[in-house]
Amino acid sequence: MLQLPEIYAQNIHRWLPELLYFALTTLKIAAVSFVLAVLIGLVFALCRTSRIGLLQAIAIGYIEVARGLPIVVVLYIVYFVPPQLLPGLNWRWFTDFTGAVVGLDISGGAILAEVFRWVSRLCTRANARRRSRSA
Amino acid sequence: MRFLEVLNQKGWYFLQELLGGWPETVSVAMGSLAFALVFGLFVALVRLSRWRLLRVAAIAYIEFFRGTPALVQIFVIYFGLPDTGLRPSPFQAAILCLGLNGAAYLAEIYRAGIQAIHGGQMEAALSLGMTPAHAMRYIILPQAVRIMLPPITNFSIVLLKDTSIIFSVGVVEMMAKSRNLITETLQSAVILLMLGAIYLCMTIPMARIAARLERAKRAWQ
Numbered sequence A: 001m002l003q004l005p006e007i008y009a010q011n012i013h014r015w016l017p018e019l020l021y022f023a024l025t026t027l028k029i030a031a032v033s034f035v036l037a038v039l040i041g042l043v044f045a046l047c048r049t050s051r052i053g054l055l056q057a058i059a060i061g062y063i064e065v066a067r068g069l070p071i072v073v074v075l076y077i078v079y080f081v082p083p084q085l086l087p088g089l090n091w092r093w094f095t096d097f098t099g100a101v102v103g104l105d106i107s108g109g110a111i112l113a114e115v116f117r118w119v120s121r122l123c124t125r126a127n128a129r130r131r132s133r134s135a
Numbered sequence B: 001m002r003f004l005e006v007l008n009q010k011g012w013y014f015l016q017e018l019l020g021g022w023p024e025t026v027s028v029a030m031g032s033l034a035f036a037l038v039f040g041l042f043v044a045l046v047r048l049s050r051w052r053l054l055r056v057a058a059i060a061y062i063e064f065f066r067g068t069p070a071l072v073q074i075f076v077i078y079f080g081l082p083d084t085g086l087r088p089s090p091f092q093a094a095i096l097c098l099g100l101n102g103a104a105y106l107a108e109i110y111r112a113g114i115q116a117i118h119g120g121q122m123e124a125a126l127s128l129g130m131t132p133a134h135a136m137r138y139i140i141l142p143q144a145v146r147i148m149l150p151p152i153t154n155f156s157i158v159l160l161k162d163t164s165i166i167f168s169v170g171v172v173e174m175m176a177k178s179r180n181l182i183t184e185t186l187q188s189a190v191i192l193l194m195l196g197a198i199y200l201c202m203t204i205p206m207a208r209i210a211a212r213l214e215r216a217k218r219a220w221q
Helices: A004-049 A053-068 A071-085 A096-134 B002-020 B022-047 B052-067 B070-084 B090-116 B119-127 B132-169 B174-185 B188-220
Strands: none
Touching: A004 A053, A004 A096, A053 A096, A053 B188, A071 A096, A071 B132, A071 B174, A071 B188, B002 B022, B002 B174, B002 B188, B022 B052, B022 B090, B022 B132, B022 B174, B052 B090, B070 B090, B070 B132, B090 B132, B119 B132, B132 B174, B132 B188, B174 B188
């Protein structure tokens, strides 16, 4: 049967500080990767809406691939694949933190790129309507 | 190059092994999608109920399942339920978790669809003598389905991708197969890129369908 209250009463003073301490790591990863994902999203949203065909194609390819892959798979690919493809380089700097941030940015950047593109289209349409009304 | 060599020698074996987990991935995705579609509608209707208490309960459910990571939920279900006497198999726990989690997201999609139908429709149906349940079933929902179809398709893509976390409770699907292969052969680059390609073969066509439904919806509106 459930004995949750007793288990909590006995252990919470040990568990809670530890969990809260690692919540800091969670927040740190979330904050860093969010800021970078916004930048990546902006760049690719601009590429996606650019008039240059090559940039558009790159952006579409990136967005489709990054949105089509599960985050777990992206994280695994980012963390395990490059060192094996280019074993000659120095991968010491590529810590688990870096890997996590890069993986989350690849996924998040693609989602944000779509969001930004969508918002910019809505704004352009709203502006066009306003202009036609005032004309 | 080393990569191509490995791909040439072991590629076929890797592909067969990974695809061996494909039925498991798809059946968990389908099972939890079916569960979420039904249960999500129930949650959405409770969310839109006239009674405050029911509404609050539905909001709490939705907030809880959208506010905690699916990975934590599956651990709670798989390792927590045995304390209450139930012993789900990994497969059952996966479907239950993704289904409950998905129902919370789908409830919001359903709600948006139902609320997008003009309130006058409901009033008109009621004034013709229909009961609220009848009006919902024959007037509101058939129209709302057209609005909800694109987001539901997008949701099923997300659900399919989310099945990649269930290896953590021991369901042997594609992700678990890839981990086994990596520990067996250490060829993580070839295996993981192949795994990614398999996921893309499933998700990109689905995204195409979602985009087409979206265009059709806009044309209809």
